[in-house]
Amino acid sequence: MKNLPYLTESNIRQFIEQALLEDVGPGDYSSLSSIPAQQQGQAQLLVKEDGILAGLVLAEKIFHQFDPTLKVEILKEDGTLVKAGDIGLTVKGAATSILTTERLVLNCMQRMSGIATKTHQLNNLISHTKAKLMDTRKTTPNFRMMEKWAVVLGGGLNHRYALYDMVMLKDNHIDFAGGIEKAIHSTTKYLKENKLKLKIEIETRNLEEVAEVLRVGGIDYIMLDNMDYATMREAVKMVGGRYPLEASGGITESTLKDVAECGVDFISVGALTHQVKSMDISLKAF
Incomplete structure (x- = not known):
């Protein structure tokens, strides 16, 4: 990140803020209405096809910006070759927080990983x-x-x-x-x-x-x-x-x-x- 001048903490935080505002708005009513507030959960990021994984650092920042109490463990490095079945990260904490941030994390990582994979192939x-x-x-x-x-x-x-x-x-x-x-x-x-x-x-x-x-x-x-x-x-x-x-x-x-x-x-x-x-x-x- 330090070699990419556009990747400042401020820019990333602003992006996440706007993306959450777009997707969550005043609240994720599906999760808030069906899951008890105190319910804890854990989830893992499952890779379902071979390629270059990208966006793990961003995913961690999304989870933590929405809910600083979430515990994220990154198991792979951004930019590394992965295979179907690999686990990229795990996240533990409030089930509602995991559910609310799930789609933003996936939207970012799926597209970033597709781009990184294509770049690697052409290189x-x-x-x-x-x-x-x-x-x-x-x-x-x-x-x-x-x-x-x-x-x-x-x-x-x-x-x-x-x-x-x-x-x-x-x-x-x-x-x-x-x-x-x-x-x-x-x-x-x-x-x-x-x-x-x-x-x-x-x-x-x-x-x-x-x-x-x-x-x-x-x-x-x-x-x-x-x-x-x-x-x-x-x-x-x-x-x-x-x-x-x-x-x-x-x-x-x-x-x-x-x-x-x-x-x-x-x-x-x-x-x-x-x-x-x-x-x-x-x-x-x-």
Whole structure:
């Protein structure tokens, strides 16, 4: 967590607070009406399919934020490979508290584990290359923090977290600004005037645009957007290591390996967070 600036205790607490407000509201009347307040219980987090488990630390924080008296024992580590039948954690205490927090814990962990598992699988496909797998901003509103956390737990890298922590000049920015040179000059001027120390990445759609970026300079990363393999390989030669290169645009599991073998430094895959199947996990009383 300490290496991920967005994962502050304050941010996590705020997320849990809003999620509980959404799901619990004034009260979990199903549990409050059917279970005696003094009833104690215990439950275990059951993994029902193989994959990378993610969200255990978050689950513990959810339990404790709702009811500090709950006793949570984490039995696996976030980011580790688990098999169907494994137990991720146990929780003991007020039965009503366990029931009320169950769905929020599962919703978070199922999705985070699905993302971490997919990230791990795709990483294995390009482990023989220098390319690093990255996520994008194609995330679920109000759940980005957890989705990007899950990517890291699966062995991937976070791209920029949001619009404020890095400049990315994409095709529409360039077109509205009047071209690559104007976009870069305007950006560097704005950052200087506003005393902002942000990295700049610029998108290129063809070799002519790559050549123009190399001529103008003033950036930190070059994105190669929707280029075929031959064009990407030529762009890698043209840049010659002067700037890190990111491949992006419609990259799938079937094309990922070929893209990585073109020699790029990073590959961003939006599907890591917006086309993922959640892992099957349940919370069972015992």
